[in-house]
Amino acid sequence: MGYRVVVAGATGNVGREMLNILAEREFPADEIVALASSRSAGDTIEYGDTGKMLKIQNIEHFDPTGWDMALFAIGSDATKIHAPRFAAAGCVVIDNSSLYRMDPDVPLIVPEVNPDAIDGYTARNIIANPNCSTAQMVVALKPLHDAAKILRVVVSTYQSASGAGKEGMDELFEQSRAIFVGDQVEPRKFTKQIAFNVIPHIDKFLEDGSTKEEWKMVVETKKILDPKIKITATCVRVPVFVGHSESINIEFENELSAEEAQNILREAPGVMLVDKREDGGYVTPVECVGDYATFISRVRDDSTVDNGLNLWCVSDNLRKGAALNAVQIAELLGRRHLKKG
Numbered sequence: 001m002g003y004r005v006v007v008a009g010a011t012g013n014v015g016r017e018m019l020n021i022l023a024e025r026e027f028p029a030d031e032i033v034a035l036a037s038s039r040s041a042g043d044t045i046e047y048g049d050t051g052k053m054l055k056i057q058n059i060e061h062f063d064p065t066g067w068d069m070a071l072f073a074i075g076s077d078a079t080k081i082h083a084p085r086f087a088a089a090g091c092v093v094i095d096n097s098s099l100y101r102m103d104p105d106v107p108l109i110v111p112e113v114n115p116d117a118i119d120g121y122t123a124r125n126i127i128a129n130p131n132c133s134t135a136q137m138v139v140a141l142k143p144l145h146d147a148a149k150i151l152r153v154v155v156s157t158y159q160s161a162s163g164a165g166k167e168g169m170d171e172l173f174e175q176s177r178a179i180f181v182g183d184q185v186e187p188r189k190f191t192k193q194i195a196f197n198v199i200p201h202i203d204k205f206l207e208d209g210s211t212k213e214e215w216k217m218v219v220e221t222k223k224i225l226d227p228k229i230k231i232t233a234t235c236v237r238v239p240v241f242v243g244h245s246e247s248i249n250i251e252f253e254n255e256l257s258a259e260e261a262q263n264i265l266r267e268a269p270g271v272m273l274v275d276k277r278e279d280g281g282y283v284t285p286v287e288c289v290g291d292y293a294t295f296i297s298r299v300r301d302d303s304t305v306d307n308g309l310n311l312w313c314v315s316d317n318l319r320k321g322a323a324l325n326a327v328q329i330a331e332l333l334g335r336r337h338l339k340k341g
């Protein structure tokens, strides 16, 4: 006997990937239901490449009683309404929004990094999925932290338009095309022109001049990996459709050479090291699309500090940064707690 699984927000960028990845990984589901808002209710959506069509149901009218788990990709406002309702009905919510990430009663999980923390899910029947830029970074940091203890991280991100949803991707496409033919498309989703440009601003501004995206990288990394790590972030939107990149500078307590770090990363779960130190011997976002791994390249010493390293980290933000991590959490939940069969 398998699980009864809900995918809420099935028509969005992340929801579609959730369905694709559940199907690709042959998640042991007896039944899958796709939910969305009333706008999409009645439409159909394919379950991965299986040919199986799911009829989309309206989340407002859906009764979660008897369903084992729900993967949510519906944004914080709708999550606030529906997550407590699903959790109270006994359906464990794996939530991709930022709503519960810093709730002390909600585990924030990256399965390669802090799988044991999932045991705390029973407090609210909710498990949080981290922000995309945090997820890939902690996969890279964890094995290095275990080896030499990280003291401080300075990260700059290069985040793709898909992190802002389908509207973000559409705006990048339409603006790029318009500029080619001499037209203009005014920014709607982004605050400045995204085509042929970069924007040092993701999510809203906070009082100290940082942005919420930068704040998320700091507090989520501390919650998932180690509250003692000092971290500062600059998050930038770039004209790439899918795939977030990060330049990460790390200071360690103990010595760790670039070669030792490469050897550790080569064996680390979820990591693919591509680091040839030659033309093209590194990964760029277009090459990581559709992949599960967090790719690491350009590992090198930073001789300006004691025990410092630089590296380049790229991953499919819709997969490891969102849908894949949620499905991995579902698999972990099944293995450890909701055993079936």
Ligand code: 2RA
Pocket: 131, 132, 133, 159, 160, 162, 163, 164, 202, 213
């Ligand atoms: C972004 N972090 O890239 C967001 C998506 N979760 O905008």
